[in-house]
Amino acid sequence: MRDKVIIAENISKQYQLGILNSSSLKRDLEGFWRNIFRKQSTQISNGDLDKNSIWALKDIFFSISQGDVVGFVGHNGAGKSTLLKIIARIAAPTSGVVYGRGTIASLLEIGTGFHPELTGRENIYLNGNLLGMSKNQINDRLDAIIDFSGVEKFIDTPVKRYSSGMYVRLAFSVAAHIDPNILIIDEALSVGDTAFQQKCIAKMKDVSSQKDKTILFVSHDMNSVQQLCTNAFWLENGKIKAEGKPIDIVNQYLSFAKNATLLKEFKNDTETPGNEFVKIQRVELKQINAIGEAIINVHTALQLSVEFIMALQKPESIMVELLLFTYSGSTVLDIFSPITEMGNGLYDLKFSIPANFLNDGTYFISLEFFNKKAESLFKFQNCVFFEVVDDKDTTSEWYRKCWAAVRPNFPIQITQHT
């Protein structure tokens, strides 16, 4: 049996909601006096503060063995990042204990602490030290870091003169060369251009193939979780909902996430997205011709329908712009609706994405409404958010990750000359 490197027992984390007023000052002062005069325990008694606080994590138990590559999936706010922050010692748990073995480094962001006035080389040292490397370790790896980053020509230039691409390359390069026993990564892969992302994935695979390295990995990209991880946890509302093989966990999560996010109806007025001109009523992303299939894969045809109420003084010509983005924010589509005369009333917008068009990954769609004078009436930023998975067997020898934003089935043929 492999050694356990992390054991978490009964971890809970409570956050005070950010209400800052005279009563919170009063409470702090009271606590302060109590501490001075009575030496009371500072443990927050339950019930006392329940109204103004939330439990980001509740009673989490788990253990991780050496060499595991563990993926954490779940919705935003499910507690994934909080959990990793506790293991990385950035946030303290409210109760519970984590035991661990070996050195640990966290990559919750790359380029943390980079100073614009310092040169690339100086920043390598500063950032490397922050990530827990000693000066000697950096000296040993300096050439490799500079080489991997591909910015050797500018290494003695202040990084404020770098392009954002160069900056990210250098930052990732430092991160890729830290060599802890346990590595914590949060979304650090969704950076840079695709060519660089490939390099990063390759590096991750390289690290994870070393049998003694343990990686904890939070991502919204279900593909990376499936490709890189040896097991996975699914967190929901601060609790572990399931754990097991990445492929099972990802499928369970996606089929759950589908129902939760692909149909949104806004009934009461307070949460309706919109303003005095436009009010969104309902958003749905449907799979066309799906037979009991729960998960959107690259062969699924999709239809987005949005119901909205227009409230205009007099009828006007309206155009709706639809944007489709990848998770990392690059624009895949920018489509203009036909110009439509609209007044007061309920309208329907329908948009279709054919099968065999999107690549695997996470996408989101936003809508913006314009009048004839090209003034924006309303921007619906996060209209819908969805994941597309690859249908291929990722373990097959023939499997190649497709790196484009889209993957249309354009014909390609190879024939032999006779």
Next chain:
Amino acid sequence: MVKEQWDWEIRPGAEPIFKTIPELFRYKDLLNSLIKKELTASYQQSIIGVAWLFFQPLLTTIFYFIVFGRIVKVDTGGIPPLLFYMLGSILWSFFNDCLVGTMYTFMHQAHIFQKIYFPRLIVPLAIVINHSIRFSIQFLLFLFVYFGWSFIYGGLSISFSILLIPFLFLQLLMLAMGIGLFISVFISKYRDIEFVVQFLVRLFMFVSPVIYPASMVPKEYQTIYWLNPLTPIFEIIRSLFFIHQSFEVSRLMPSIIFTLVIFSYGLVVFQKREKIVMDVV
């Protein structure tokens, strides 16, 4: 079952200080590069660069000399006014910079603290060491002017008690750092404290013997005035250079005790709150 051996454990609550100190040593390279960053980054893209280190105390000295020496006509008790104001302004800005620098620890480093773990105490340490380096350079400038003056006009001499000076500097640093650490954990939650402290520190200069000697203070206020922990520090440093009369160490004792108390209390509060402060920034 045999209790397993773990390298580390994470629990709610504060890390005991005896565990932090060896950790600080493991992060000494980070301390170095933070100090280097502070030193190089602050004078980048300025035309005269490091020369500001000299200009700042010189300009302040001239300003004080004109305003307090010539206009207000403060009696410096036989000490050449230029040297008096130069020493006062260098010492005060050292105290002020250390205090204000430390108190912003969490506010200015929030973005790093939220992403990476390292012993948080490294940051205030880097700040005070950085200011100590600047202070040392400025102090050398003072010594240069002092000996120049002595060479031209004569009448100045230094006794062996001057060897006490590093200890007085250390005390000044600990006093500033202790207060700064204590404030730093509250300032991130209640921004109001920032303005109050900035304001009070500015006023505090006028109740400390920076621009005038303590002997100017009326007799009935002398007792209270010497309760200010800065009073004996400033007065003794000055007397080492100019007056040479033996001072009573007993006058320094309350200040030393106050410094030790505020320094250890600041450290304890910082240590206790460093992990939870980031939840509210």
